[in-house]
Amino acid sequence: DAKTTQPPSMDCAEGRAANLPCNHSTISGNEYVYWYRQIHSQGPQYIIHGLKNNETNEMASLIITEDRKSSTLILPHATLRDTAVYYCIVSKTGNQFYFGTGTSLTVIP
């Protein structure tokens, strides 16, 4: 079963930062936080993952709270192509995931 809670939907203006929250209050010490997104029934696309430190790559930033019970995915300058369903997942192995229903992000022109 999914161990994360995300809002079902969010809107973001094009060019603005999109901040997607995720609660994972029962996360264990050896579980990573992963973010994937899925655009219109294509295969999920890896975005970023982290254990306890904040992480940044060319796509996004991941902010994990000190107690690790929640995190935020930040898309710094959202474009229309970022419209997708975003999944926050916790996993020990990084290759066995229990997805929830995710957050449907709509970027508005």
Place this chain on the structure above:
Amino acid sequence: DAGVTQSPTHLIKTRGQQVTLRCSPKSGHDTVSWYQQALGQGPQFIFQYYEEEERQRGNFPDRFSGHQFPNYSSELNVNALLLGDSALYLCASSKIQAGNTEAFFGQGTRLTVV
């Protein structure tokens, strides 16, 4: 470098039939996981293969079985198809290690059971 490839992309089968779906992992990956995604839902973990053996299994009946070959490619077999098996079937590959790895997904096979 090819990513994860799945075949076929679409498939229509009749209730009661059997189906085989195929997956070739990303180069350098040795672990393959299969997921079922019903319309409007997140992907559900079916099982994972490593070293040609099923290592982990989700809550799916025995009608769902799989195989991994020496070249790390994998097949998903579903017997006695039900209408409820209609879904997008996703394959993900990764390099086996404990944590701090990422899985890459294929584009999926859309199975319709009529």
